[in-house]
Amino acid sequence: MHGEALQDRARQRADELPSxxxxxxxxxxxxxxxxxGKVFMLMTIRGGEPIVTLKADPEEARALQSEHxxxxxxxxxxxxxxxxLHPGGSLTTALVDELVTESYRLVVEKLPRAQRPIDPATFGLE
Structure with missing residues (x-):
């Protein structure tokens, strides 16, 4: 995924997520x-490059960094x-969607049960 397409795709997926x-x-x-009220994604331009920052499980984060x-x-x-996430050749739409969804799930699972807009144990895993 190149340039602004990365941020556009991440924004589109985030807009689909409840609350x-x-x-x-x-x-x-x-x-x-x-x-x-809890952050799960940030986007900015760094050095002229559009980037997306997401929450990730520490072990998964290490694996992703070694693979991509x-x-x-x-x-x-x-x-x-x-x-x-940086624009480049190894990021697919499916991977960006998966990483945005996982970031969202990780944040939701830390919310009090009464505030959770979805069940983090099953959302996005169907």
Whole structure:
């Protein structure tokens, strides 16, 4: 996935997720997607390159980084729990959708049960 197509696809997938909403709490250069007030995705331009930062399971994050040159530790985030996607050849639409959904699920599962818009144990796994 190249250039702005990465951010466009990530935004499109996030917009499909229940209770997801956009804010710019860090200024107009950062688009932040939250569920019930908790961040699960950030997008900005870094060095002229559109990037997407997502929450990830630490073991999965390490595996993704070793498999894909276009996935690095989270920019400006905890490097263990967040990853950054860069435009490039190895990221497919399906992978971007999967990573956005997983980031969302990881955040939702930490919410109090009464605030969860979905069941994180089953959502996106059907």
């Amino acid at each position: 997801a909403g956009w804010e710019q709490p860090f200024g107009p250069e950062w688009d932040v997607c939250k569920v019930r 040159a276009d996935i690095t530790p989270g920019y400006h985030m905890n490097k263990r729990h967040w990853i950054t």
